[in-house]
Amino acid sequence: VYSNYLKGWEGKRLDAYKPVETEKNWTIGWGHNSADIKEGDVWSDAQADTQLRTDIDDRLPAIRGSIKNFDSLPIDLKKNIVSSWFRGSLSGSPKTIELINQGKYKEASEEFLNNQEYKNAAELGKPGIIKRMDATSKSLFDFGDILEKE
Secondary structure (H helix, E strand, C coil): CCCHHHHHHHEEEEEEEEECCCCCCCCECCEEEEEEEECCCCCCCHHHHHHHHHHHHHHHHHHHHHCCCCHHHHHHHHHHHHHHHHHHHCCCHHHHHHHCCCHHHHHHHHHHCHHHHCCCCCCCCHHHHHHHHHHHHHHHHHHHHHHHHH
């Protein structure tokens, strides 16, 4: 479920590239960004798919350790949490995580977008992150709305 969702956001490139010139590391496959990737590297489809599953599996323990009720959340919210953790925007927002753990999902939704990378995405050459972060924010808000109505 998570890999298919991430594929929709990441897109696949089988040759190493830098999404923006200022990026420290090269990226390949389904958004695999690592110091181990070098200019000129080329992967197969199978390598890209395997690495994506590994990247997700590597992040899930940290997500579960940080988001205390992660496994009991609705699948839409879990997919967005994994997606935002994958690109580093949620793992880099301790206040958002704190609000999620307090059950303050609507506040977490707002706090998540209180982010300089989000606010300056176009200037940074990363306009694609706006929709992705908006999707996570909306998912947090919608879940908070559901809880308020119960």
